[in-house]
Amino acid sequence: FFAGEFAKYGWAKLMAPNMGGFDVLALYSEAIGKMNENPGIPSLFRDIFKNAYLPYRDPETLRSFLKEINVFTYDHSEKLGDAFEYLLSVLGSQGDAGQFRTPRHIIDFMVELIDPQKGERILDPACGTAGFLISAWKHILKQNTSLPSPASGRGAGGEGAVRAGDLLTPAQRAYIAANVHGYDISPDMVRLSLVNLYLHGFSDPHIVEYDTLTSEEKWNDQADVILANPPFMSPKGGIKPHKRFSIQASRSEVLFVDYIAEHLSPNGRAAIIVPEGIIFQSGTAYKQLRQMLVKNSLVAVISLPAGVFNPYSGVKTSILILDKWLAKRSDDVLFIKVENDGFNLGAQRRAMAGSGLPDALAAYQAFRHSREGGNPVEFDAAQFGNANLVEKARIGENGEWNLSGERYRSVVVHKTEWPMVSMEEVCTIQRGLSYSSQELGDEENGIPLYNLKSIKRNGVAQNNDFKYFTGEIKDRHCVQSGDVLIALTDLTPTSELIGSPKLVVSELKAAYSADLGKLVFKGARLAPQFLYCLLRSDHYRNYILTYSHGANVKHLQADGFHNFLIPLPPLAIQQEIVAEIEGYQKIIDGARQVVAAYQPRINVQPDWPIIPLDETCDIQRGKFSHRPRNEPRFYGGKYPFIQTGDIVRADGGKIEHTQTLNDDGLSVSKLFQPPIVVITIAANIGDTAVLDFPSCFPDSVVGLIPKAEIDAHFLELIMRTQKQHLNNIAPQAAQKNINIEILKTIKIPIPPIETQRAIVAEIEAEQALVNANKQLINRFEAKIKTTINRVWGEKN
Numbered sequence: 096f097f098a099g100e101f102a103k104y105g106w107a108k109l110m111a112p113n114m115g116g117f118d119v120l121a122l123y124s125e126a127i128g129k130m131n132e133n134p135g136i137p138s139l140f141r142d143i144f145k146n147a148y149l150p151y152r153d154p155e156t157l158r159s160f161l162k163e164i165n166v167f168t169y170d171h172s173e174k175l176g177d178a179f180e181y182l183l184s185v186l187g188s189q190g191d192a193g194q195f196r197t198p199r200h201i202i203d204f205m206v207e208l209i210d211p212q213k214g215e216r217i218l219d220p221a222c223g224t225a226g227f228l229i230s231a232w233k234h235i236l237k238q239n240t241s242l243p244s245p246a247s248g249r250g251a252g253g254e255g256a257v258r259a260g261d262l263l264t265p266a267q268r269a270y271i272a273a274n275v276h277g278y279d280i281s282p283d284m285v286r287l288s289l290v291n292l293y294l295h296g297f298s299d300p301h302i303v304e305y306d307t308l309t310s311e312e313k314w315n316d317q318a319d320v321i322l323a324n325p326p327f328m329s330p331k332g333g334i335k336p337h338k339r340f341s342i343q344a345s346r347s348e349v350l351f352v353d354y355i356a357e358h359l360s361p362n363g364r365a366a367i368i369v370p371e372g373i374i375f376q377s378g379t380a381y382k383q384l385r386q387m388l389v390k391n392s393l394v395a396v397i398s399l400p401a402g403v404f405n406p407y408s409g410v411k412t413s414i415l416i417l418d419k420w421l422a423k424r425s426d427d428v429l430f431i432k433v434e435n436d437g438f439n440l441g442a443q444r445r446a447m448a449g450s451g452l453p454d455a456l457a458a459y460q461a462f463r464h465s466r467e468g469g470n471p472v473e474f475d476a477a478q479f480g481n482a483n484l485v486e487k488a489r490i491g492e493n494g495e496w497n498l499s500g501e502r503y504r505s506v507v508v509h510k511t512e513w514p515m516v517s518m519e520e521v522c523t524i525q526r527g528l529s530y531s532s533q534e535l536g537d538e539e540n541g542i543p544l545y546n547l548k549s550i551k552r553n554g555v556a557q558n559n560d561f562k563y564f565t566g567e568i569k570d571r572h573c574v575q576s577g578d579v580l581i582a583l584t585d586l587t588p589t590s591e592l593i594g595s596p597k598l599v600v601s602e603l604k605a606a607y608s609a610d611l612g613k614l615v616f617k618g619a620r621l622a623p624q625f626l627y628c629l630l631r632s633d634h635y636r637n638y639i640l641t642y643s644h645g646a647n648v649k650h651l652q653a654d655g656f657h658n659f660l661i662p663l664p665p666l667a668i669q670q671e672i673v674a675e676i677e678g679y680q681k682i683i684d685g686a687r688q689v690v691a692a693y694q695p696r697i698n699v700q701p702d703w704p705i706i707p708l709d710e711t712c713d714i715q716r717g718k719f720s721h722r723p724r725n726e727p728r729f730y731g732g733k734y735p736f737i738q739t740g741d742i743v744r745a746d747g748g749k750i751e752h753t754q755t756l757n758d759d760g761l762s763v764s765k766l767f768q769p770p771i772v773v774i775t776i777a778a779n780i781g782d783t784a785v786l787d788f789p790s791c792f793p794d795s796v797v798g799l800i801p802k803a804e805i806d807a808h809f810l811e812l813i814m815r816t817q818k819q820h821l822n823n824i825a826p827q828a829a830q831k832n833i834n835i836e837i838l839k840t841i842k843i844p845i846p847p848i849e850t851q852r853a854i855v856a857e858i859e860a861e862q863a864l865v866n867a868n869k870q871l872i873n874r875f876e877a878k879i880k881t882t883i884n885r886v887w888g889e890k891n
Contacts, residue, residue, distance in 0.1 A: 101133045110165060116154030123157060124149040139293055139300075143286045166722070197226055197324040197368065198444070200437060200727060201403060204452050205322055205366040206230045208397075208416060208459055213239060213263070213271050215319035220307040220354060222277030225288035227322035229295050235271055236260035272297050276318070278305040308336050308350045317360045321417075324368040325351035327410065341387060344380035348373055352415065353384055356392055362420040365392075368399075371411045374498045375644050385496035389487050392417040394466075395429040395459055396498050401590070402440030411590070413498070416459065421466055428490060429462045430500025431455045432481040438725060445738060446730040447753060451481065458482040501641040511888030513664040519657035521621045522614045526583065527572055527607035534566035541565040543605040545574065550582050550597045550611070564606050572606050574599045579614045579623050580607055581630070581656075585649040593649045594639035594656065596630040598623070612651075625669035628676055629661050632883045662886050676882055679875045686868040686875075693865045695747075695812055695858045703844040711845060712772070712810060713800040714835050717792035718765040724793065732757025734766060735790040739775045742796065745784040747815055748862065756791055764791040770807035772799040774814055777832040780825050781818030785811045797838060809851035812858060813843045 097105040104126035109119060130136065130144035151157070211217055211231045219227045236259040260268060275297070279285050285304045292300035305313060307325075314337075327348050334345050342353045348370055355365050372381060374396070395416035403412060437450030458479035465474035476482040485503040490496055527545075535541070541563030549561070574580065578599040585593035599605070607613060616623065629635060642655025664672070708714065721729065730736070735752040742750060750773070756764055768789055775782045777795040785807050792798070799814070801807045821841075825831040846854070 096135045097133070098135050101129065101135060104129065104133075110161065116158060119161070120149075120152065120154045120157050123161075137293070139289060143289060166720075196404075197223075198403060198436075198438075199226065199230075200452070201368075201399070202226045202230045202322075203234075204456065205368075205414060206234045207456055208395075208414075209320055209322065209364050209366050211235060211320045213267065216274045216317070216360075217276065217320045217322070218316075218318035218358070219277045219323050220321065220358075221323055221325040221351065222279050222288050222302060223284050223324075225277055225291045225300075225302065227324075228275050228277050228288075229291060231320065231322060232271070232275060232295065232297075233259070236263070239263045239267075268296075272299075273301070275301060277302045278307050278313070280304070280306045307354055308334050308347065311337050311339065314339055317358050317363070319360045319363050321355045321359060321363070321365040321367075323351070323355060323365070325355075327370045342380050342384050344384075346372075346380065349380050349384050352388070356388060356417060359392065359417065359419055363417075364419075364421075365415075365417040367415045367417070368412050369415055371413070371644070373415070374413055375495075377495065377644065382494070382496055385498055386491065388415070388417065389428065389490055389496055392419045392422050393428055393498075394418045394421050394425060395431065395462070396500060397455055397459075398430070398432045398500060400434060400436055400440060402444075403436055405440060405444055415498075418463075421463060424469070425466045425471065426488075427471075427484045427486055428498075429459065429476070430483040430485060430498075430503065431458055431479075432483075432500060434481065437727070439740075444725045445754060446725060446727055454479060454481070499641045501637065511662045511886065513662040513668075513886070515660045516663045517657060518659045518661065520617070521661075521663070522616045522626070524581070524583075524612035524653055524656065525571060525615050527609045527611045527613065528564075528568065529609045530564060530566060534564060536563050536565040538563055542568070543601075543603060545580060545597070545599075545605060545607040545611060547582060547584065547586070547592060547608075547610045550580070550592060550595050562608075568606050574605050574607055574613060576600055576602050577623050579627050579630070580611045581614065581651070582610065583612045583651045584610045585643065590640055590643055590649050593643040594630075594635070594651055596627050598627040620663065620666065622666060622669045622673060624673040624677075626661070628673065628879075628883055629886070632880075632887070634887060635659065662888070664886070672882060672886060676879050679878050679882075683872050683875045683879075686871045689868045690865055690872070693861070695815065695861065697812060697816065697844075697854060697858075699844045700846065703846045705842050706845050707839065708799070708841040708843055709839045710802075711805050711843065712802055714838055715767070715798045715800065716776075716835060717767075717794050717796040717798065719760075719763055719791075719793040721763040729756055729760035729763065730754060732760060734761050734764075735788060736760065736764070737773060737786065737790045737792040737796065739777070739779055739782070739793075739795050742773055742775050742784045743779050743782045745782075747783060747811065748866070750784040750786060752790060761791065764793070766791055767798050767800075770801065772801070772807055772811045772814060773797070774799060774838075776834065776838075780831050780833060781814070781821040783811050783814045783818075797835060804848050805845065806848060806851040806855060808855045808859075810843075812855065814841075817841055817843075 097103075102108075104122065108114075109122060109126075114122070127144065127147050127149055130147065131141040133141065136144075149157075206227070211234060213235050217228065217231050219225070222228060239260050239262040241257055241261055263271070275292075277288055277300075279288065279302070282304050285302050288302040289300050292302065325348065334347050334350055336345075336350055340350060340353050341357060342349060344350055344353070352367060352369060352373060355367055359365055373384070375381075393415060397414040397416065399412050399414065401411035404410060433451040433455050435447070435449050435451050437446060437452060438444045439447050458476070461479070462474050462476075462482075462484075465471050474484070476484040483500050483504055485500070489503065490498070530544075535544075544562040544564040546562060576599055580597045580599065582592045582595045585591070597611075614623070614626070638659055639651070639656065642652040643649040644652060732755050734756040736754040736756045737750065737752050738754060741752055745751070766789055767786070769787045771786045773784055773786050773792060774797050775795065776797050786798075799810060801810050821833055821837070822831065824837065825833045845851075
């Protein structure tokens with residue numbers, strides 16, 4: 096690409112060690128300006144770089160940028176999108192305008208659901224880096240590849256591998272490529288899509304800069320397949336679209352779904368990622384949109400876990416499946432709930448076992464085949480666990496057209512001996528007070544104010560999170576011992592608080608905020624403590640989640656709460672049940688005190704030598720050099736891969752791995768041999784465990800390999816006592832972290848090896864008693880659950 100007069104802009108020249116910061120800045124800036132004149136670069140790329148310029152003049156910023164690119168493993172063109180999003184995450188500019196990267200496995204899953212064919216026109220009206228379009232292209236090539244199919248569908252395998260799509264003629268390949276189209280409002284995204292498609296074999300990619308929501312130029316264009324993850328966020332004041340949309344709205348998510356539904360061909364299909372607002376928001380435009388979808392094209396709704404888009408957003412999303420041909424042949428909509436997409440929901444989204452995507456795909460394919468064959472009775476949703484088939488008439492019966500699958504799950508008829516009553520029959524919700532920051536003070540001048548931080552999912556309050564209200568207070572905004580509060584709003588991404596109860600036990604006069612509701616009882620038929628127990632049950636939890644709405648802030652729908660049915664035994668029986676549960680709870684509370692209070696203590700003797708840590712062990716940092724770390728191709732092999740969460744959960748005890756690496760993963764990591772003490776150095780600082788089996792671990796973990804005369808378990812105990820100190824001295828940027836140099840500053844006492852082993856034996860005996868208390872907690876929590884289930888008529 097860089098020859099002749101343009102050779103000086105080559106990467107090796109740019110990264111030469113003798114180049115100063117300002118020299119690199121000048122050369123890079125000049126290279127960008129000259130890129131569109133370089134005849135060695137394809138014309139598509141020259142067009143992309145027209146009028147390009149370097150938007151900053153700081154040499155250190157540029158060096159950081161180039162350094163990140165230089166270490167990125169870029170072994171084939173499919174990695175362009177990953178490289179781009181990784182750089183965005185490094186530079187901290189991901190997620191503007193509600194644009195979040197769609198994970199590759201979700202893209203491929205959606206393509207499998209829709210199953211695009213070689214004669215179809217394919218469109219993504221908000222294409223970003225063209226991930227959906229490339230996945231659809233690879234899917235079609237795979238369908239038209241002779242056996243054996245190339246590994247991973249790329250067509251580049253070892254000896255004897257065939258080219259992906261080898262059954263297609265050149266004319267057919269060109270026809271398929273010509274029918275792949277993408278729009279995006281961002282010129283930068285258009286450029287990236289063009290490059291990505293070019294590198295995947297599209298000599299003339301059809302990606303255009305186009306405002307899908309406000310332009311009419313392409314309104315009459317249709318597509319057989321539409322795949323999209325459109326922007327969720329709307330600008331201040333909303334979108335101002337033209338008047339050709341069926342649904343008059345100003346919200347981008349409503350308009351995009353409307354656009355996609357209206358631009359499908361008569362037999363067209365679509366898969367769309369949507370936020371929760373589309374599923375259950377009560378605004379007129381949302382209800383009209385859902386009604387139009389259910390009547391014309393919606394065939395399935397697949398609920399994804401809240402956290403699929405971590406670390407960019409914890410927003411809860413679903414996939415809408417539209418199929419205009421299939422919808423005419425079905426009186427039902429299929430609802431599928433995916434609880435595990437193959438990755439954990441932490442910020443790093445590490446791969447994990449038990450993905451529900453294959454089962455979801457199988458359920459949808461079975462549903463589709465039964466309708467295509469004209470024999471709907473062949474499909475039994477109950478065979479697929481989290482699948483639920485709902486008649487369209489039922490979805491629309493109350494005018495809400497709600498698309499939350501949990502709402503329509505068949506209610507289990509419990510064989511309880513007690514009558515079932517609605518919450519509305521026994522209590523009402525009374526919202527707390529609104530206040531300003533000027534009305535908050537300290538404990539001496541105000542009264543305690545319960546708020547969302549006072550509630551945990553299990554109903555346990557954090558009293559140290561009290562605010563104190565100093566303004567005028569009315570009786571209806573006060574609580575007393577025995578009152579039950581519930582959370583009416585929720586800011587957590589997983590909705591863990593919404594509807595959760597709190598039983599007030601304090602005798603102190605207190606108020607409660609407008610984020611909470613107090614349950615005001617009608618008569619004396621229901622004991623507050625008994626209701627509190629029922630509101631901690633799985634029955635209530637699973638039910639109430641379907642009656643919360645909102646994207647970033649969840650709000651509880653009062654009608655849903657009022658319609659919840661509970662068993663109502665006589666008051667005397669209620670009190671007996673409460674007494675039984677409270678007895679169990681006292682045991683749990685006592686055991687929790689033991690667990691919380693216990694800390695292993697080592698009485699250091701004055702004659703023990705104090706030695707620098709690096710003289711007692713070899714300090715080696717873990718390794719996982721590839722970025723991003725969560726690529727599935729490295730996981731699922733025979734090599735244990737210990738991660739930070741595994742060490743935290745071990746809590747100084749036996750460590751268990753939840754992930755493994757294959758040979759590809761091992762090539763970018765390192766296998767450490769036991770015994771070795773592992774210690775976390777990023778985010779979670781100073782958590783430790785002893786590794787007694789060969790394992791890999793990433794660079795967020797350091798291994799301490801004991802030297803002779805050092806017992807590994809004693810070393811772990813000593814390092815456990817250093818956790819607070821390490822947290823205190825850890826530098827904090829975006830997150831706390833320490834490094835090997837900091838660890839080398841630690842000095843630890845080292846007694847004779849026999850003394851070390853005696854100390855370990857004594858503390859292990861103490862920990863056995865602590866573990867027994869943990870088991871006691873688990874046993875009596877199970878007893879509480881059994882008691883509550885018995886009220887519902889369930890046998891355990």
